[in-house]
Every structure is written in C-alpha cells, then in structure tokens.
Amino acid sequence: MANSLFRSLPLHRRRPSLIALVLNALAVQRQRRKLFGLSAAQLKDIGRSRAEAEQEARRRIWDAPVHWLR
Template sequence: MALTDILPRALSRRPRPLGERLARMTALARQRRALGDLDPHLLRDIGVSRDEALEEAARLPWDAPAHWHG
C-alpha cells in the first residue's frame, strides 16, 4: 500500500472539534435519559428490559464505543 493510499484515511481520522464532541456527548446523554424514561411496553417493543434501560441510562456521556468518537 502506497503512502498516497494511507494519507487520505489518516487525515480523515483527525480528532473532531471540541464543540462537535460536546454536542455528540450531550445528544448521547439526552438519548440515554429518554431510554430510561420509556414505558415498559415501549421497552418490550425494542427488546430491552427495564434493568438494561436503567443501566444504559446511568452511563456517563463519554462512556461510548470508540467507533462513535470517530
């Protein structure tokens, strides 16, 4: 693999700006809170137990899979 093949991918993996990262963490926190607030019948519809929903809702905003940070 030539350097010209690697360089565009390396440049596309630059860290995201701080504002964008904060916006993503805020959105993730909001989504997790909403999951924790869902009614039991809605949780059943998506195949998530109440305990799983509450566990996910309690996670910190920066506790996300690495590929989400891209």
C-alpha cells in the same frame, strides 16, 4: 505544508473538534434519558428490559462506544 496534508486526510481520520465532542456527549446523554423514560411496552418493542435501560442511563456522559461518536 501541514495544512495541505491535513486537508488531504479523509474526514474519518481527522480528530473531532471540542465542539463536536461536546455536542456528541450531549446527544448521548439525551438519548439515554429518552431510553430511561420509555414505558415497559416500548422497551419490550425494542427488545430491552427496564434493568438494561436503567443500567444504560447510569453510564457516564463520556462512556459511549466509539461508533456512536462518528
């Protein structure tokens, strides 16, 4: 009974698996590393400063907005 209820829930209401959480955390870390590695001209193109890129790169791996984890 519980399994059929779980399957009927929309995907966005299910809890992510441990593997999905780890993969998302690694993706966030990789994106932050790439942001930190951008040149001043590239940062200017995306409307960010070096200070903002450094601040984002210092954030913890689990410190990501919820909408990034979907």
